[in-house]
Amino acid sequence: MSSIIKSALSRRTLLKTCAAGAASLGMPAFLSSPAQAAGVREFSLQAAPGLVRLVPEPHGETPAWCYNGTVPGQQIRVRQGERLRIAVENGLAEETTVHWHGLRVPNAMDGVPHLNQPPIAPGGSFVYEFDAVDAGTFWYHPHQRSFEQVGRGLYGPLIVEEPEPPRIDRELVWVLDDWRLTKSAEISDDFGNGHDMSHSGRVGNTVTINGRVPDVLPVRNGERIRLRLINAANARIFGLDFQGHTPTVIALDGQPITPHAPAGGLVVLGPAMRADIMLDMTGKPGSRVSVIDRFYRNLEYRLVDLAYDETPLRDTTPDWPISLPANPLPEPDLAGAHRHEVIFNGGMMGGMVMAEMGGSMGEGSRAGMGGGMMGMMHRQGIWFVNGKAAEGHVLDPMLTLERDGSHVIAMTNATAWHHPIHLHGHSFRVISRNGEPTRHREWQDTVLIAPRERVEIAFVADNPGDWMFHCHILEHQAGGMMGVIRVA
16 A cells, blocks of 8 residues: 555544544535426536645645535435436536446436547536436446546535435435545546556545545434445445444445345445445444454554444434335346356456466466566556457447346456456346355446456346446556447
8 A cells, every 4th residue: 555644644643634524424415406397307517626625734625626616526316216417517628428327327328438428528518317217326427537537536426315215313425535645635646557557456545535534423322324335436445344333234336235234244345336334323422433444454444433422312223124125127037148258357467367267368368477567568458358458438349238138247357456347327136256146146236356256247138228347446447447238
């Protein structure tokens, strides 16, 4: 991990902030609709440079790229079934788009430049319109040079409420991100460098919740909180330990799941992934309990403290139902499904892993071997999907799927690094890992695949068009780990 901001942010104080930062943990403000004509909720977003306070004083504000002047962009919140019309204005000096991550939208509204729409030119605008088909926790971000545009702060939450949400005391939205900051709290300009692209991606040195380095979250014994978690980081994987508390996962990537405690006690979120958890506050009044990020071995750190009020809210844990109603997703027919194979390889040490697994991927198989980084760069690709490295978003389809047919994609990670693999336009069931059936057969749109792991997903290809399929470590995407899946 990179060194921290030593002048004011030691490892011990990296994640401390002022009282204003604590208030931001709840992200109470949302982008309200100024107009609602004929059942359409209308919103406006402007992407433009701005100044934000990521870290506490004595550091100054950080130049960033913002939606409507804030990082994250203001929360868009609607009810399931409502129609959204979102006018996006580009105040940047370069082209941009907006992708509505996890939402099952028409292909023309998906926000991938050149593939789905012309990019929005500087000073230009584009209107997105679609229905909020699924309830859940989603987010929005650019798909144009996303490794830098997202890395500079362009993202925001989009919450689609259930018609009858479960009973809770409080709901919080946490947009998690990390930043690579200089000693003067400016964003480092080393976007897209070869080391980040060939290794784990751009992992920063400063972690924020809702755009602020957090300190404490006031809570009360007996309180039930619905916590919506969104990982907006370029590359950091979070593994959150709510020490002494047992979070119950009720949704992944916006899709309801059988309520359960997370495996190993950690809520693990790769880039772009989301989780809804129910958190019963069971700590002793007046105590403090730290939330620890433990994903990276020997690099654990305190994310935030849960600070208990002296007065409990209630004496017992609520027994209110927590299960969420299912979204209208078609169930794949596994017995009759078409099967497809996808292999990811490349990156540093990729050739060694491929050799260990007994595989070969043709022209891309030597990436990461012999010639090292220079060899990979010479081949105009660092990461490969079925032996090909993407250049830009307009690609010949790597797979063509029969529309309305059931499909199983078996994905093998023949690399030395984790990859959160995202399919646009669809949600899929994760049905097996390394040949073992998954316990919950969870619906997701982004699945984290460990090195040397084989994961099978299943879905009905009911949304026609050309859809991006890529690693959501944004440096890996830029380095070639991207393809197009056609549904026709």
